[in-house]
Amino acid sequence: MNHPVISLQSPHTFFIGGTWSKPHTERKLSVVSPVTEEEFMTVAEAGERDVDDAVAAARTAFDSGEWPRLGGAERGRVLLKIGAALQARLPELANAWTAQVGAPISLTKYAVGQAPMLFNYYGDLISSYRLIDERTRDDGRMARIVREPVGVVAAITPWNAPLVLLCYKVAAALAAGCTVVAKPSPETPIDAYLLAECMQAAGLPPGVFNVVPAGREVGDYLIRHPGVDKISFTGSTAAGKHIAGVAAQRLTRTSFELGGKSAAVVLPSANVEQMLQSVVPYSMPITGQVCFSLTRILVPRSREQEILDAYTSAVKQVRVGDPFDAATQMGPLAMDRQLQRVRGYIETGKREGARLVLGGGRPQGFSRGYFIEPTVFAGVDSRMTIAQEEIFGPVVSVIAYDTLDEAVDIANGTRYGLHGAVYTSDPEEGFAVARRIRSGSVTVNGLIVDPKMPFGGFKESGLGREGGIEGLDPYFELKTVYFA
Ligand code: NAD
Numbered sequence: 001m002n003h004p005v006i007s008l009q010s011p012h013t014f015f016i017g018g019t020w021s022k023p024h025t026e027r028k029l030s031v032v033s034p035v036t037e038e039e040f041m042t043v044a045e046a047g048e049r050d051v052d053d054a055v056a057a058a059r060t061a062f063d064s065g066e067w068p069r070l071g072g073a074e075r076g077r078v079l080l081k082i083g084a085a086l087q088a089r090l091p092e093l094a095n096a097w098t099a100q101v102g103a104p105i106s107l108t109k110y111a112v113g114q115a116p117m118l119f120n121y122y123g124d125l126i127s128s129y130r131l132i133d134e135r136t137r138d139d140g141r142m143a144r145i146v147r148e149p150v151g152v153v154a155a156i157t158p159w160n161a162p163l164v165l166l167c168y169k170v171a172a173a174l175a176a177g178c179t180v181v182a183k184p185s186p187e188t189p190i191d192a193y194l195l196a197e198c199m200q201a202a203g204l205p206p207g208v209f210n211v212v213p214a215g216r217e218v219g220d221y222l223i224r225h226p227g228v229d230k231i232s233f234t235g236s237t238a239a240g241k242h243i244a245g246v247a248a249q250r251l252t253r254t255s256f257e258l259g260g261k262s263a264a265v266v267l268p269s270a271n272v273e274q275m276l277q278s279v280v281p282y283s284m285p286i287t288g289q290v291c292f293s294l295t296r297i298l299v300p301r302s303r304e305q306e307i308l309d310a311y312t313s314a315v316k317q318v319r320v321g322d323p324f325d326a327a328t329q330m331g332p333l334a335m336d337r338q339l340q341r342v343r344g345y346i347e348t349g350k351r352e353g354a355r356l357v358l359g360g361g362r363p364q365g366f367s368r369g370y371f372i373e374p375t376v377f378a379g380v381d382s383r384m385t386i387a388q389e390e391i392f393g394p395v396v397s398v399i400a401y402d403t404l405d406e407a408v409d410i411a412n413g414t415r416y417g418l419h420g421a422v423y424t425s426d427p428e429e430g431f432a433v434a435r436r437i438r439s440g441s442v443t444v445n446g447l448i449v450d451p452k453m454p455f456g457g458f459k460e461s462g463l464g465r466e467g468g469i470e471g472l473d474p475y476f477e478l479k480t481v482y483f484a
Pocket of ligand 1: 223
């Protein structure tokens with residue numbers, strides 16, 4: 001596999017205070033190809049003193065810089081320039097995603113477009129957003145309610161969709177007038193560097209956006225930093241709970257986008273052919289490493305075999321291969337740790353009595369790389385581990401139900417509540433069932449995640465929303481000003 005060009009201006013520095021600054025240590029992060037298992041790039045790894053510098057730069061930019069004091073329209077103009085800078089580098093951004101994560105280029109070349117879209121969306125939104133409202137008081141006079149930026153935001157992101165997930169946070173935070181310290185995942189730091197280059201090209205003032213790639217220990221130092229006003233976290237529920245505990249000590253503001261175990265509820269009236277068009281790609285997108293994957297397919301018992309046969313024969317057609325091959329639909333898992341994790345869950349599924357009907361091993365013809373076959377279990381009881389825990393791999397459970405109430409109970413029967421889908425011939429019936437599913441979003445007859453709409457979790461899938469107007473508001477504090 002040849003790696004298409006990804007050229008970073010200064011990978012052995014950090015983007016702090018608007019310049020590429022030298023690290024305090026010689027430590028490096030190794031970026032490994034999931035196809036070759038070999039390192040293809042190194043970048044600087046931040047330590048605590050680098051984080052201190054980044055927070056200090058963000059603090060200065062917030063406390064005495066121009067950014068939070070600009071009008072919405074002025075900030076909006078800069079966001080649109082960042083969007084244009086990202087747009088100009090889309091092929092490289094798609095390559096970076098594919099090279100680090102193994103997500104197929106056939107997907108990343110489109111999905112990466114969400115990055116400029118988010119900056120364009122929040123740029124337009126903030127340009128006309130009402131930052132000051134007037135409201136009538138009890139005594140008949142007026143008070144002003146002002147939206148002020150929260151302050152310095154620590155943006156912590158996972159490795160599976162590194163650029164897009166960072167842009168959800170950063171575009172909204174910058175629109176609100178916050179300044180940002182981004183700590184990308186240590187396995188996928190490249191995108192944050194590319195984003196910083198786009199910020200620089202767009203003329204973002206110094207210190208408004210800073211990048212310190214590091215692992216969880218240094219991340220932990222960042223979330224405890226007294227200079228941080230808000231933590232915006234996307235990652236696992238376990239880390240989210242830990243961060244919530246730390247944040248509670250200082251009442252640091254938080255937003256959490258966490259794990260999922262979403263269900264596709266197939267109602268008896270569903271058209272199976274239509275259902276497969278979205279269930280096949282979205283039960284295992286990016287080799288199942290997407291938080292909203294439809295990893296449980298709930299089918300009426302009377303149609304269990306028919307739907308299982310149709311689904312497994314469609315999944316058998318999924319082309320596994322080199323993610324840079326335009327025909328590939330599924331690449332490898334992103335890293336060895338993921339491969340071990342997914343294999344462990346497959347063994348647990350077998351041990352607990354689920355029936356392995358497809359996959360479960362290394363695909364033929366791949367002697368290296370973190371490849372695993374698309375895997376389907378049938379005869380799954382909703383209480384089994386594979387039906388309860390987030391596997392984060394291409395492992396799907398098909399679960400039979402007898403009544404609609406039972407289907408809803410199964411769909412709601414995990415600690416998660418991120419997404420879901422209902423398949424039916426009657427969209428209003430789908431809406432009624434969607435209302436009963438305790439998750440942050442549900443698609444009737446498909447799977448749609450639109451950055452202009454709020455996205456986030458019920459229960460242990462998160463706290464707060466990203467995307468849409470609802471994704472902007474958490475970056476504001478509200479101040480009421482009375483006139484006596
Ligand atoms: P992770 O929780 O291990 O790490 C996520 C990020 O948090 C990384 O940058 C990591 O270095 C950092 N981190 C971990 N512990 C920390 C700590 N104590 N203090 C500060 N930073 C810390 O998750 P991951 O394996 O990188 O990503 C996979 C998880 O992310 C899955 O659970 C997936 O569902 C979730 N996810 C959720 C969404 C969403 O929008 N809800 C989107 C994508 C991924």
